[in-house]
Amino acid sequence: MNLESLIQAKLDxxxxxxxxxxxxxxxRGDGRARRLYLELADQHARLLQQPPPLESTPQQNSGTSxxxxxxxxxxxxxxxxxxxxxxxxxxxxxxxxxxTSYGAAMLSQTLDAxxxxxxxxxxxxxxxxKLTLHKGVVQIEFFSGATALIEGxxxxxxISAWEARCISxxxxxxxxxxxxxxxxxAPGVKLEDLGTEFALNVAGQDSAVHVFDGEVIAHAKDKAPxxxxxxxxxNSTKTAVSPxxxxxxxxxxxxxxxxxxxxxxxWQQRSADAGEDTxxxxxxxxKHWEDDNWDRMVNNLAQPVxxxxxxxxxxxxWTQGRWPGKEALExxxxxxxxxxxxxxxxxxxxxxxxxxxxxxxxxxxxxxxTDGYESGEPHWQIYEDGSLMFSIGYAAPGEKRxxxxxxxxxxxxxxxxxxxxxxxxxxAVTYDNASGTVLQYFDGKEVGREVSVxxxxxxPVVFGPCELGNWGLPTxxxxxxxxTLNGAIDEFAIYQSVLSPAELQTMFEQGKP
Amino acid sequence: MRPEPxxxxxxxxLLLTQNxxxxxxxxxxxxxxxADARDILQETSLALYRKFDQYDPxxxxxxxxxxxxxLQLQKHREKSARSPLLFGEELIHLLALExxxxxxxxxxxxxxxxxxxxxxxxxxxxxxxxxxxMRESVEDMMRRFAMSRRxxxxxxxxxxxxxxxxxxxxxxxxxxx
Numbered sequence: 017m018n019l020e021s022l023i024q025a026k027l028d029x030x031x032x033x034x035x036x037x038x039x040x041x042x043x044r045g046d047g048r049a050r051r052l053y054l055e056l057a058d059q060h061a062r063l064l065q066q067p068p069p070l071e072s073t074p075q076q077n078s079g080t081s082x083x084x085x086x087x088x089x090x091x092x093x094x095x096x097x098x099x100x101x102x103x104x105x106x107x108x109x110x111x112x113x114x115x116t117s118y119g120a121a122m123l124s125q126t127l128d129a130x131x132x133x134x135x136x137x138x139x140x141x142x143x144x145x146k147l148t149l150h151k152g153v154v155q156i157e158f159f160s161g162a163t164a165l166i167e168g169x170x171x172x173x174x175i176s177a178w179e180a181r182c183i184s185x186x187x188x189x190x191x192x193x194x195x196x197x198x199x200x201x202a203p204g205v206k207l208e209d210l211g212t213e214f215a216l217n218v219a220g221q222d223s224a225v226h227v228f229d230g231e232v233i234a235h236a237k238d239k240a241p242x243x244x245x246x247x248x249x250x251n252s253t254k255t256a257v258s259p260x261x262x263x264x265x266x267x268x269x270x271x272x273x274x275x276x277x278x279x280x281x282x283w284q285q286r287s288a289d290a291g292e293d294t295x296x297x298x299x300x301x302x303k304h305w306e307d308d309n310w311d312r313m314v315n316n317l318a319q320p321v322x323x324x325x326x327x328x329x330x331x332x333x334w335t336q337g338r339w340p341g342k343e344a345l346e347x348x349x350x351x352x353x354x355x356x357x358x359x360x361x362x363x364x365x366x367x368x369x370x371x372x373x374x375x376x377x378x379x380x381x382x383x384x385x386t387d388g389y390e391s392g393e394p395h396w397q398i399y400e401d402g403s404l405m406f407s408i409g410y411a412a413p414g415e416k417r418x419x420x421x422x423x424x425x426x427x428x429x430x431x432x433x434x435x436x437x438x439x440x441x442x443x444a445v446t447y448d449n450a451s452g453t454v455l456q457y458f459d460g461k462e463v464g465r466e467v468s469v470x471x472x473x474x475x476p477v478v479f480g481p482c483e484l485g486n487w488g489l490p491t492x493x494x495x496x497x498x499x500t501l502n503g504a505i506d507e508f509a510i511y512q513s514v515l516s517p518a519e520l521q522t523m524f525e526q527g528k529p
Numbered sequence: 530m531r532p533e534p535x536x537x538x539x540x541x542x543l544l545l546t547q548n549x550x551x552x553x554x555x556x557x558x559x560x561x562x563x564a565d566a567r568d569i570l571q572e573t574s575l576a577l578y579r580k581f582d583q584y585d586p587x588x589x590x591x592x593x594x595x596x597x598x599x600l601q602l603q604k605h606r607e608k609s610a611r612s613p614l615l616f617g618e619e620l621i622h623l624l625a626l627e628x629x630x631x632x633x634x635x636x637x638x639x640x641x642x643x644x645x646x647x648x649x650x651x652x653x654x655x656x657x658x659x660x661x662x663m664r665e666s667v668e669d670m671m672r673r674f675a676m677s678r679r680x681x682x683x684x685x686x687x688x689x690x691x692x693x694x695x696x697x698x699x700x701x702x703x704x705x706x
Contacts (some may be wrong), residue, residue: 021686024690031614044620047627053624055635057558060557062642064563
C-alpha cells in the first residue's frame with residue numbers, strides 16, 4: 017500500500033498492526049508525509065465533527081441553522097485567509113519529491129505490432145516485466161544503450177537496463193561499446209555481449225545464436241563459457257539459426273518510413289474532408305505554405321473559407337509534425353504564439369488539437385486563450401499538475417469582470433505525466449451552454465466530465481481576438497504572466513457544436529501517428 | 530475582588546463550546562480513533578475546568594488548551610500502551626509540533642472543503658452523508674450501496690482523496706485564469 021492508502025486505512029480504523037508499523041516508519045522519516053497525514057487527518061476530523069450542508073438535503077430546517085453557523089465560521093476566518101495566502105504560496109509547496117520512473121527501456125519503433133497489453137504504444141517507457149508481442153516488429157532501446165529488434169510472435173522479459181530474457185521468438189541485439197556486458201538470457205544459455213551484434217532464436221526450450229559482428233560469450237549450462245565471434249553460430253539439435261532469418265535493421269527502418277508516408281497521405285485526404293464539416297468555426301491543419309515569403313501564415317481551411325479567421329504565427333518556428341512531411345509550429349520562447357480573430361456568438365464548442373508537450377513547466381500552459389478574460393470567453397490550458405483545464409466565466413450583473421466567484425473552471429484528471437511528454441497526443445474539450453456539461457478527452461478517451469455549480473443555461477460563447485500556445489497581448493509597459501506552451505501543435509480545430517465521444521475517438525484513431 | 534466562581538465557569542463553558550471543534554481536530558490528528566479522541570476530549574475538558582484559575586484571558590485559549598489535551602492523550606496512551614495501533618511517543622510529539630505550525634493553513638483548507646464537498650458526485654455525497662452525518666454502520670452502508678466492504682472503504686478513500694486534491698487545487702488556483 018502506498019502512503020496515502022495507509023493514512024486512509026488508519027483514519028478508517030481499518031489498518032492492520034503491520035501496516036500501522038509501516039505507516040509509523042514512513043511518517044517518522046519524512047516531513048512531507050507528516051504534512052499529508054496532518055491534512056488528511058484534519059479533513060477527516062472535520063467530516064466527523066460537523067458535516068457541512070450538502071446539496072442533497074438543502075430544505076431541512078436543521079440544515080439551515082448549520083449552514084448559518086458554517087458560513088459565519090468561514091467569514092470570521094476569511095480575514096485571516098488573506099494573510100495566510102502568503103504562507104500557502106511559499107515555495108515549500110513547490111519543493112515536491114523528485115520525479116521518478118521505473119523504466120528500464122523504451123519502445124522506440126513499432127511496425128504493425130500487436131501486444132498482449134493493448135495500451136502499449138510506440139514511445140512508451142518500459143518497466144521491468146514481460147512483454148508479449150503477438151505480431152509485428154518492435155525495437156526496444158535499453159537505457160544501457162543496447163537495442164533489441166524483436167519479431168513477433170515473441171515474449172521478452174525486461175529485467176533491467178542491462179539484462180533481458182528471451183522466452184520465445186526471434187531477437188536481434190545490437191550492443192554499442194557503452195553497453196558492453198549486456199546480458200541476454202535464453203533457455204539453456206546466457207549470452208554476454210562484448211560489443212556489437214548477434215541474433216537469437218528461441219523455440220520451445222531450445223536456443224540458437226548467430227553472431228553478426230563482434231564477440232559474444234555464451235554461458236551454457238554445465239559447459240565452459242564459449243566465445244562466439246563474427247560469423248559463428250551456436251545451434252541446438254532442434255533449433256537452427258541462419259542470418260537470413262532475421263530482419264535487418266535497415267529493412268525495418270525503410271518499412272517504418274513507408275508506413276509513415278502512407279499514414280501521412282491518408283491524413284491529408286481525411287484533413288481535406290474534415291475541412292468540409294459545416295460545424296467548424298475554423299480549422300488549422302498547420303500547413304506551411306512554400307510560397308509564403310513571410311513564413312507566418314497559419315491558414316484556416318474550414319470550407320467555405322472565411323479569410324478573416326486565418327491565423328498568424330508570432331515567433332513560433334516550423335518543425336516536423338506527426339510524420340515526416342507534416343509541419344507543426346513549435347512554441348518555446350515567451351513570445352511564441354499564433355494570433356487569430358474569431359467572430360461570432362455560439363451556443364456550444366468543441367476544441368480539438370494534436371499537440372506534443374515537451375514539458376509542463378509553468379503554472380498554466382496555454383492551448384487556446386482569448387485575449388483578456390471577458391464574459392463567455394473560453395480558456396483552454398494545461399494546469400501545472402498535468403491536467404487539462406477548461407474555463408469560462410460570466411461577470412455578475414453590475415460587475416465588469418469575472419471574479420473567483422463567477423469563474424467556472426473544469427479540470428480533467430492529470431494526463432501529462434513524464435511518460436506522455438514529448439509525444440503526439442490528441443486533446444479535446446466540448447461544452448454546450450444548455451446542459452453546461454464540460455467533457456474533456458485525451459487520445460479519444462474521456463478524462464473529465466463536470467457541470468459547474470455556477471452554470472446558468474443559455475449564456476453565449478464568444479472568442480474575438482485569441483491565440484494558440486500563449487496568452488494575451490501585454491498592455492504597454494506591464495508585466496505579463498508567461499503561459500507559453502512548451503511543445504508543438506500540428507492541427508487545431510474549433511467547432512460550434514459538441515462532437516460526440518465516438519467522433520472524437522475516431523479523430524484520434526485516424527490521426528494518431 | 531476575585532471573580533465569582535459561577536462567572537468563571539460560564540466563561541469556560543463558552544470557550545469550550547467555541548473551541549470544541551478545533552480541540553477535537555487537534556486530538557484526532559494525534560490519536561486518529563474517533564471514540565478515543567472523544568474520551569480524551571472529555572478528559573481534557575475536565576482538566577481545563579480544574580485548572581481554569583490558571584488561565585490568563587489576555588492570551589489565546591487554544592494553545593493553552595492544547596497543552597492539556599496533549600497531557601491527557603499521553604495518559605490515555607499509557608493506559609492502552611499495548612495497543613499495536615497507537616503511534617509512538619516520538620511521532621506524536623513531532624506531529625503535535627508540526628501541526629501547531631500548520632494550524633492557520635489547516636483552517637484555511639477547511640474553508641475550501643465546503644466548496645469541494647458540493648462538487649462531489651451524487652453518490653459520493655450520499656456516501657459522505659451516511660458515513661459522517663448519519664453515522665450509519667458499515668453493514669448498513671454495504672447493503673444500501675450494494676458494495677463489498679472492500680469496495681466501500683476503497684470508495685470512501687478515493688472520495689476523501691478527491692476532496693483533499695480539490696482543496697489543494699483551490700488553494701493554489703486563487704490566481705484567476
